[in-house]
Amino acid sequence: MTTKHYAAHVAERQRKLETALAAAGFDGLVIQAGAPFTYFSDDQDAPFRPTPHFAHWVPLEGPAHLLHLRPGERPRLARVAPEDYWYEQAPLGNPYWAAHFDLVEVPDVERAWRELAIQGRTAYVGDRPEEATARGILRDALNPTALTARLDWDRAYKSAYEVDQLAAASRAGWRGHLAARRAFQEGASELQIHQAYVEAVGCTDKDLPYESIVGLDEKGAILHYCGKRTTGGGKVLLIDVGAQVNRYASDITRTWVTDKADPAFRELVAGLEKLQLELCALAQPGIPYLELHAAAHHKIGDLLHQAGILKVGGQEALARGVTAPFFPHGLGHFLGIQVHDVGGRQKSPEGGTLPPPPEFPYLRTTRKIEEGQVFTIEPGLYFIEMLLRPHRAGATKELFDWKLVDRLSPHGGIRIEDNVLVTRAGHRNLTREAAAAA
Ligand code: GLY
Ligand code: MN
Ligand code: MN
Numbered sequence: 001m002t003t004k005h006y007a008a009h010v011a012e013r014q015r016k017l018e019t020a021l022a023a024a025g026f027d028g029l030v031i032q033a034g035a036p037f038t039y040f041s042d043d044q045d046a047p048f049r050p051t052p053h054f055a056h057w058v059p060l061e062g063p064a065h066l067l068h069l070r071p072g073e074r075p076r077l078a079r080v081a082p083e084d085y086w087y088e089q090a091p092l093g094n095p096y097w098a099a100h101f102d103l104v105e106v107p108d109v110e111r112a113w114r115e116l117a118i119q120g121r122t123a124y125v126g127d128r129p130e131e132a133t134a135r136g137i138l139r140d141a142l143n144p145t146a147l148t149a150r151l152d153w154d155r156a157y158k159s160a161y162e163v164d165q166l167a168a169a170s171r172a173g174w175r176g177h178l179a180a181r182r183a184f185q186e187g188a189s190e191l192q193i194h195q196a197y198v199e200a201v202g203c204t205d206k207d208l209p210y211e212s213i214v215g216l217d218e219k220g221a222i223l224h225y226c227g228k229r230t231t232g233g234g235k236v237l238l239i240d241v242g243a244q245v246n247r248y249a250s251d252i253t254r255t256w257v258t259d260k261a262d263p264a265f266r267e268l269v270a271g272l273e274k275l276q277l278e279l280c281a282l283a284q285p286g287i288p289y290l291e292l293h294a295a296a297h298h299k300i301g302d303l304l305h306q307a308g309i310l311k312v313g314g315q316e317a318l319a320r321g322v323t324a325p326f327f328p329h330g331l332g333h334f335l336g337i338q339v340h341d342v343g344g345r346q347k348s349p350e351g352g353t354l355p356p357p358p359e360f361p362y363l364r365t366t367r368k369i370e371e372g373q374v375f376t377i378e379p380g381l382y383f384i385e386m387l388l389r390p391h392r393a394g395a396t397k398e399l400f401d402w403k404l405v406d407r408l409s410p411h412g413g414i415r416i417e418d419n420v421l422v423t424r425a426g427h428r429n430l431t432r433e434a435a436a437a438a
Helices: 006-024 109-115 129-134 145-155 160-185 190-201 217-221 263-281 289-306 314-319 385-391 402-411 430-437
Strands: 028-032 066-069 076-080 102-106 122-125 213-216 236-241 252-257 346-348 351-353 374-377 380-382 413-415 418-422 427-429
Touching (some): 006 028, 006 145, 066 109, 102 109, 122 145, 160 190, 160 374, 217 236, 217 413, 236 413, 252 263, 252 413, 263 374, 427 430
Antiparallel strands (some): 028 066, 374 418, 418 427
């Protein structure tokens, strides 16, 4: 059961909130579920996503709800359930979380605010600060950084309930990945592979945690490729797509090849798979994530050397800046309610930033690895002409086998991405667990 630890999760939220409120000098907090984003000059909204701080407490879908939190009191939740015949207004029923709140149902946001008995110095977190000031919340209490920094910091340490949601999201995502691989092996197009994925997960596109990346052949080299071409018969598939469970995401990438792919590229895929597992094995409390990222560059450099693409080993390749054109993104990021979850570069509970070193400007995770964190480990190796071009002339030109680069470039790229939970002694690979159980 994925919800058995929910009571402990809410109790932990309450405890951590009380510490955060005391440190930031507030008596209470109102979190708003958020308002839909309406396209400019249109009457249509973007798919709604709740304020992440709200989703951290309760997986109640839909906009406008208000959550009022105070030390020593049960959380009060005003659920906005409008009278409306345009959209389905499903009754709440009896969800697993409801018993943990003083829950009231109201027809509109105005009534929701009236249900809250705001007293003392109250902070507001949400996207409608003008609504909060109209109810007497002070300007310096609107999304106050001293408080949100602490809430963001805490979000990096997942409760047992959150781990269960993330593991379930990996299982759902893996189901989709298996169907996608099958479709690819049968010669399907990018669009058909995407459709096989969502069908197997049992969701629509707007339920995905991020737009699917389904790249056949050369499109695999576009890191956030979102096209959906309708011609099939590819020799390589790079597919990066996750699933959501109770607002928690998985973020999974696999690269599959057919026997039409160049044997040298197939060996690169096998090599990247092996080094990805070696990198996962390094994940344990106490070491900076940056060490894993640097190790990834070494290992990718060594793999390129073994394949004959680079003429120097990993250490020298990294020192001479020739692994970066093949691996131009960070090894991974925190994962949770947001796919690129908050706090990866946060310095302390009070806030501040740990910037990445200049040679790795895109690295999202500079924090020390600690028990309870969940992050991705996603090394990649791509043939991106824009990044290779500067090396085709000049000081590093001789370090590459350009003929081999050009032969392999139509295969696009490779990325293998798993979701990893840090435990006291090491880690759990949630994605590989899901694969083993499938
Ligand atoms: N799916 C985006 C990423 O892997 O970060
Ligand atoms: Mn990722
Ligand atoms: Mn991804």
